[in-house]
Amino acid sequence: MLVPIPDKQLTVYLQDWDCELTILIYKGQVYFVLRQLCTIIGVSGVTRQAEVLQARTDLQQEIIQLSVRTTTGNKDTWCLSIDGIGPWLYIISEQKLRSAVKPNILKFRLTVSKLAKMTFTKELTLSDSGEIVIVTPQDKRIMELEERVHYLEKFMVEQVEDILGQHGLRLTDLEKWKLLHAPDEEV
Secondary structure: OOOOOOOEEEEEEEHHHOEEEEEEEEOOEEEEEHHHHHHHHOOOOHHHHHHHHHHOOOOHHHEEEEEEEEOOEEEEEEEEEHHHHHHHHHHOOHHHOOOOOHHHHHHHHHHHHHHHHHHHOOOEEEOOOOOEEEOOHHHHHHHHHHHHHHHHHHHHHHHHHHHHHHOOOOOOHHHHHHHHHOOOOOO
């Protein structure tokens, strides 16, 4: 069976937990790498955790294998949905948790939920250089306007090309660039 690739993948550093956490979006659902979650809270046996989750009828739809991008290439790995984290943390025996995690398990769950929401609502994204960026509502509006301007520029060039094409003429790449970036110059 072919393991699906997530639509979006971000890795964020959790300062309070001194670790990285990969956030994945697949078919409109937010997932986390189960191995990372287990490492953070100190639970061993990722395969066993995946088996437990699959065996529970109330949680089996919350776990999926995804092809996650790593430094050594894509790796098929078990991922847990945001909706499955709370119930999963609840069924784990407290004795299995790292001692530093026990009193902060609710805080961890809230941190993970907040990151998931920010990623899904596009408040958290990656810059072109791969840096994590928190997007403000103003930034979102600017990005929407930039997308509209880009669409209108492309539409304008297509219209000019259609008109010229009707007369057997065509624009060169340089002329297209000038039309978009130096509109005051004669093309």
